Amino acid sequence: MSETRSLRKQSIPSLLEKLEQNGQRIIAPQPAGPSGTPWFTDLDRERHIDLEQMTAVSPKSGLFPVVEEILRFRKDGKQVVIEGDKVKVQPTVLFGLRPCDARGLRILESIFQEGEPDVFLRERRAATTVVAFSCTAADPDCFCTSVGGGPGDTEGSDLLLSAIDDDHFLVEIVTPKGKELVELGAGLFEPAKESEQTKVLAAVPVRFPIADVLTKLPALFNLESFWQEQSLACLGCSTCAFVCPICSCFDLEDEADLKCGSRLRCWDSCGQRLFTLHASGHNPRSVQSQRWRQRVMHKFSYLPERGRKARGSAPAEGSTSLLGCVGCGRCSRSCPVDMNLIERLTAIAESDL
Amino acid sequence: MAETVRRTSGQTVVNDMEALRQRARELLDAGTVQVIIGYANGSNRRVRPFFARRPEDLERLILDDRCVLNLAVYLRKPEVKALGKAAVIATPPLLRSILQLAAENHYQESEAVFLALDSAGNVLELSSAEQIAGVLGSLPGSTGQDACVPSADRMPALSAGSTDRQARFAFWKQEFERCIRCYACRAACPMCYCEQCLVDSNQPQWIPVAAHSIGNLEWHISRAMHLAGRCVNCGACSEACPAGIPLNLVNQFLADRIQQEFGQKAGTSAKLDYALSVFSGSDRETFIK
Amino acid sequence: MSPENVYQPYLMRIDRAVDEAPGIRTFRLLFEDEECGKNFRFKAGQFGEYSVFGEGESTFCIASSPTRTGYIECTFRQTGRVTSALAALDEGDILGFRGPYGNVFPVDEWKGKNLLFIAGGIALPPLRCVIWNALDLRENFGDVSIIYGARSVADLVYKHELEEWGKRDDVKLMTTVDPGGETPDWKGQVGFVPHVLEKANPSSENTIALVCGPPIMIKLTLPVLAKLGFAAGDTFTTLENRMKCGFGKCGRCNVGKYYVCVDGPVFTLEQLQTMPAEF
Numbered sequence: 001m002s003e004t005r006s007l008r009k010q011s012i013p014s015l016l017e018k019l020e021q022n023g024q025r026i027i028a029p030q031p032a033g034p035s036g037t038p039w040f041t042d043l044d045r046e047r048h049i050d051l052e053q054m055t056a057v058s059p060k061s062g063l064f065p066v067v068e069e070i071l072r073f074r075k076d077g078k079q080v081v082i083e084g085d086k087v088k089v090q091p092t093v094l095f096g097l098r099p100c101d102a103r104g105l106r107i108l109e110s111i112f113q114e115g116e117p118d119v120f121l122r123e124r125r126a127a128t129t130v131v132a133f134s135c136t137a138a139d140p141d142c143f144c145t146s147v148g149g150g151p152g153d154t155e156g157s158d159l160l161l162s163a164i165d166d167d168h169f170l171v172e173i174v175t176p177k178g179k180e181l182v183e184l185g186a187g188l189f190e191p192a193k194e195s196e197q198t199k200v201l202a203a204v205p206v207r208f209p210i211a212d213v214l215t216k217l218p219a220l221f222n223l224e225s226f227w228q229e230q231s232l233a234c235l236g237c238s239t240c241a242f243v244c245p246i247c248s249c250f251d252l253e254d255e256a257d258l259k260c261g262s263r264l265r266c267w268d269s270c271g272q273r274l275f276t277l278h279a280s281g282h283n284p285r286s287v288q289s290q291r292w293r294q295r296v297m298h299k300f301s302y303l304p305e306r307g308r309k310a311r312g313s314a315p316a317e318g319s320t321s322l323l324g325c326v327g328c329g330r331c332s333r334s335c336p337v338d339m340n341l342i343e344r345l346t347a348i349a350e351s352d353l
Numbered sequence: 354m355a356e357t358v359r360r361t362s363g364q365t366v367v368n369d370m371e372a373l374r375q376r377a378r379e380l381l382d383a384g385t386v387q388v389i390i391g392y393a394n395g396s397n398r399r400v401r402p403f404f405a406r407r408p409e410d411l412e413r414l415i416l417d418d419r420c421v422l423n424l425a426v427y428l429r430k431p432e433v434k435a436l437g438k439a440a441v442i443a444t445p446p447l448l449r450s451i452l453q454l455a456a457e458n459h460y461q462e463s464e465a466v467f468l469a470l471d472s473a474g475n476v477l478e479l480s481s482a483e484q485i486a487g488v489l490g491s492l493p494g495s496t497g498q499d500a501c502v503p504s505a506d507r508m509p510a511l512s513a514g515s516t517d518r519q520a521r522f523a524f525w526k527q528e529f530e531r532c533i534r535c536y537a538c539r540a541a542c543p544m545c546y547c548e549q550c551l552v553d554s555n556q557p558q559w560i561p562v563a564a565h566s567i568g569n570l571e572w573h574i575s576r577a578m579h580l581a582g583r584c585v586n587c588g589a590c591s592e593a594c595p596a597g598i599p600l601n602l603v604n605q606f607l608a609d610r611i612q613q614e615f616g617q618k619a620g621t622s623a624k625l626d627y628a629l630s631v632f633s634g635s636d637r638e639t640f641i642k
Numbered sequence: 643m644s645p646e647n648v649y650q651p652y653l654m655r656i657d658r659a660v661d662e663a664p665g666i667r668t669f670r671l672l673f674e675d676e677e678c679g680k681n682f683r684f685k686a687g688q689f690g691e692y693s694v695f696g697e698g699e700s701t702f703c704i705a706s707s708p709t710r711t712g713y714i715e716c717t718f719r720q721t722g723r724v725t726s727a728l729a730a731l732d733e734g735d736i737l738g739f740r741g742p743y744g745n746v747f748p749v750d751e752w753k754g755k756n757l758l759f760i761a762g763g764i765a766l767p768p769l770r771c772v773i774w775n776a777l778d779l780r781e782n783f784g785d786v787s788i789i790y791g792a793r794s795v796a797d798l799v800y801k802h803e804l805e806e807w808g809k810r811d812d813v814k815l816m817t818t819v820d821p822g823g824e825t826p827d828w829k830g831q832v833g834f835v836p837h838v839l840e841k842a843n844p845s846s847e848n849t850i851a852l853v854c855g856p857p858i859m860i861k862l863t864l865p866v867l868a869k870l871g872f873a874a875g876d877t878f879t880t881l882e883n884r885m886k887c888g889f890g891k892c893g894r895c896n897v898g899k900y901y902v903c904v905d906g907p908v909f910t911l912e913q914l915q916t917m918p919a920e921f
C-alpha cells in the first residue's frame with residue numbers, strides 16, 4: 001500500500017480552511033436547488049459538503065468545463081488577431097469525489113491526451129488535486145466492481161480517504177501531488193497506526209460478466225431488432241451523456257460581436273439527432289436506436305479497441321482499464337425513462353448470437 | 354449512501370388496474386391496437402414507460418403518482434410508431450397534452466386510443482379530442498396540482514401572487530446556472546415537437562448554444578415564451594431535468610398570465626386559437642388597432 | 643494563446659476567389675505568417691477546418707496538390723452558417739485554417755500503376771488534389787483516366803482545368819451530365835456516372851480506382867467497379883462524416899472503431915465493407 005496517514009473526521013473543516021488560505025479553489029458536492037441534491041460547486045461555507053448522496057452530474061467539469069473558451073479573437077477591418085495568453089487555471093482541489101469519479105477523470109484525461117494533446121485539460125489537471133473518499137455504501141445502480149473499479153480504488157485520486165471507524169479516515173497518499181496537499185495540511189494528519197489500515201468499504205457485487213459484454217458486442221451490432229427493443233423508451237434526451245464522468249463529445253461554437261469574440265467548446269452528445277446530421281439532410285444515425293447503440297458500442301467496444309491499438313498490446317483483450325464507463329450508475333439514476341444500464345449490459349452479456 | 358430515489362413517493366393512486374388491463378387485453382386481442390403504452394415498475398423503485406405487445410405483458414402495467422413522464426412523446430417516435438396503432442394508459446396531464454396537440458393539428462383524430470379511469474373506476478376508451486374534452490374535467494386528479502410536480506408553495510419566492518420580482522429573478526438565475534443544456538426538458542415535453550428547435554437554428558444563431566449564464570437565461574426565456582399558452586403543466590420537463598430545475602413552474606407562471614389576460618387555458622379544448630398569435634378587434638392593446 | 647493550442651488556426655489570406663458553379667466557390671489561401679507557409683506540408687487526401695471568426699468552422703479537403711507549396715486551395719458549397727459566411731468573403735479577406743488532418747491516399751505506393759478517377763458533383767476537389775499530384779509526377783504513373791459527372795453543365799466544377807485535362811494526351815477525360823442537364827453545345831457525355839463508367843469499360847489491370855461523389859453515386863458505382871474486376875483493396879474513397887475537432891476528440895465522426903478524422907477520410911472499399919454503414 002502507498003504511504004498513509006490518519007485524519008480525524010472533525011479536522012476536515014480545518015483542512016479545507018488551510019487549503020483555501022493557501023489559495024486553492026475548492027470544488028465539492030453541496031446541496032443545490034429545491035430538491036437539494038448535491039452538485040459540484042465552489043465551496044460555500046453556508047452549505048455543508050454532502051458525501052452521502054451521489055451527485056446527479058459527475059465532477060468532470062472540473063477538468064472539462066461545460067463551456068471552455070478555446071480561442072479569443074479580435075477583428076479590425078479585414079485584420080484578425082488571435083489573442084489570449086497561456087491557459088490560466090487556478091490551483092484547485094476537487095474534493096469529495098468517489099473512487100469511480102476519480103477513475104473517470106483518468107479515462108477522460110487519456111481520451112484528451114492521446115493523439116493531439118489538449119492543452120486545456122492538461123493544464124487543468126496539472127493544477128488540480130483530486131481528493132476522493134472510499135464508498136462505505138453503494139446503491140443498486142452502482143457497478144464499479146463490474147468494470148474494473150471498486151469502492152476503495154485509488155486510480156485517478158491524488159489522495160484517497162477511507163473511513164476506518166466513526167471518527168477517523170485512513171489517508172492514502174497516491175501521488176506526489178497528494179503528498180503536497182498533506183504537507184499543506186501539516187499538523188492535521190497523523191501517522192496511521194497498524195490497527196488503522198482496514199478501510200470500511202461498501203459491498204458492491206459484480207452485476208454482470210464484462211468479458212461477455214466485450215466479446216459479444218461486435219457481432220450484436222447488426223442485430224437491429226435487439227437495439228430497437230433495448231431503446232424503445234429512450235427519448236434521446238442526452239441526460240445520460242451529460243451526467244457521465246467519461247462522455248466527452250463536444251461541439252465548437254463561435255460567439256462574437258462585430259469587433260471581438262471567442263470560440264467555445266461545449267458539451268454535446270452522440271444521442272442528439274443533430275449530432276451527425278449532414279447539411280444535405282442525410283443522417284448516418286437517423287433513429288434513436290442507432291444512437292443508443294452508438295453509446296453502448298463507443299463505451300464498451302470502440303474505446304477499448306482503440307485504446308488497445310494506441311497502447312500496443314499492453315492491456316490484454318478484455319481489460320477493463322480502457323472502457324468508457326466506470327460504473328458510477330449516474331446514467332441509470334438520471335434517465336427519465338429508466339433505461340437501466342446494468343440491465344442492458346446484462347442483456348448483452350446474456351445474448352446468444 | 355442513501356438509496357437515491359427520484360422525487361416521488363410511489364404511492365398507489367389507481368386501484369383499478371385490473372379493469373384497465375382487461376380493456377387493454379380486449380383491444381390487443383381484437384387487433385384494434387398492436388401496442389399498449391403505459392408504465393411498469395422499473396429498477397430501484399423507479400417507474401418506466403412500458404410497451405405491452407402481448408397479453409401476458411399486461412400484468413406489468415401499473416399507474417401511480419410516480420408516473421409523471423408524459424407518454425404522449427412516444428406518439429411521435431418512429432420506432433414506436435412502427436409497432437402499429439397504440440392504446441395509451443392515460444393520466445389527466447397526458448390527456449391535456451393530447452387536446453393541446455389536437456388544437457395545434459399535431460394529433461389526428463383516432464391516431465391512438467386512450468384508456469382512462471373515471472372516478473367510479475370505469476374504464477373510458479377515448480380516441481377523439483372531443484371525447485377527451487368531454488370527460489377530462491370529471492377525471493380524478495384532473496384538477497389542482499398534479500401530485501408529484503414541484504409546486505410553488507415549496508418556494509416562497511415564487512408562491513402565487515408574489516410580486517417580488519427581484520427575489521424571483523434571483524431564484525431563477527441561480528436555478529438556470531445549473532442548466533447543462535442537455536435539452537432533456539425539450540425531449541420529454543409533448544409540446545416540444547418542432548423539427549427544428551429555435552435553439553438549433555443557427556442562421557442566425559438566435560440563442561447561444563453555450564451553457565453560460567446568458568445562454569441559459571436566453572434558452573429558458575425563449576422556451577418559456579414558446580410554451581406560453583401551450584404548456585399543459587404535466588411536469589415531465591422538471592421530472593426529466595438532471596439538474597432538478599423546477600422548469601414547469603416557469604411555464605405555469607406564464608400559463609396563469611395567459612389565462613388572466615386572454616381567458617385561455619392550454620389542454621382544455623381541441624379548438625383553441627394560440628393566444629399569442631391571434632389578433633382580435635376587442636384586444637385591449639392599442640397597437641393592434 | 644500558446645502555440646500548442648490544437649484549436650488555434652493559422653490565419654490565411656484569400657489570394658484568389660473563383661466561382662466554380664452555382665453556390666460553389668474556390669479559394670486560394672496564403673499563410674499570413676510566411677514562415678508557416680514555407681514549412682507547411684500535407685499529403686493528398688488530407689483536410690482542414692476552415693473558419694470565419696465569429697461564425698465557426700467548416701470541414702473540407704485540401705483541394706490543391708501537395709506538389710504545389712506555399713498555398714492551399716479549398717472548394718466548398720454554400721449550405722450552412724459557416725459556408726455562407728465563407729462565401730461572402732473575398733480576395734484579401736482573412737480566414738482561419740487548422741490542419742492538415744486525417745490520413746492520406748497512398749500515392750507513393752502507386753508508382754507504375756494506372757489511376758482511374760471517378761467523381762460526381764462537388765466531390766471532385768479531393769480527387770483533384772490527387773490528379774494534380776499525379777500529373778505533377780506524371781512519369782511515376784501509367785494511364786490516368788478521369789470520369790467526372792455533374793447534374794448539369796453549369797454544375798461542373800474546375801471548368802478550366804477540365805478543359806486543360808481534356809487537351810492533354812496523357813490524360814483520358816470523360817465528362818458527363820445527367821440527362822436534361824446538357825446545353826446545346828455540350829460535347830461530353832449525357833448519362834449517370836455509373837452508366838458512363840460501364841460503357842467506358844476501363845481495364846482493372848494494374849489499376850487503382852478512386853471514387854468520390856454523393857452517396858447514391860458511390861452506391862451505384864461500386865458494383866460496376868467490382869464487375870470490371872477492381873479489387874476492394876484497390877478501390878479508394880473518402881468519407882464525408884460531420885466533423886468538428888478534426889483530431890479524434892469530439893466524437894462526431896466516429897464510425898465503428900474508426901474516427902473518420904484520424905483514421906480517414908481515405909478508406910478502401912475493403913475497409914468500408916467491415917465498417918458499420920454509418921456514413
Ligand code: SF4
Pocket residue numbers: 104240243244245246247299324325326327328329330331332341
Ligand atoms: S455508469 Fe453511466 S454515467 Fe456512469 S460511467 Fe458508466 S455510462 Fe457513464
Ligand code: SF4
Pocket residue numbers: 233234235236237238239240241271331334335336337338339
Ligand atoms: S438518459 Fe435515458 S432517455 Fe435520455 S438519452 Fe439516455 S438512455 Fe435515452
Ligand code: SF4
Pocket residue numbers: 423538541542543544545580583584585586587588589590591600601604
Ligand atoms: S413545458 Fe413541461 S410541464 Fe409544460 S407541457 Fe412541456 S413538459 Fe409538460
Ligand code: SF4
Pocket residue numbers: 531532533534535536537538539593594595596597598600
Ligand atoms: S433538462 Fe435541465 S439541464 Fe437539461 S437543458 Fe433542460 S433545464 Fe437544462
Ligand code: FES
Pocket residue numbers: 884885886887888889890891892893894895896901902903904
Ligand atoms: S471530428 Fe472530432 S472526433 Fe473526428
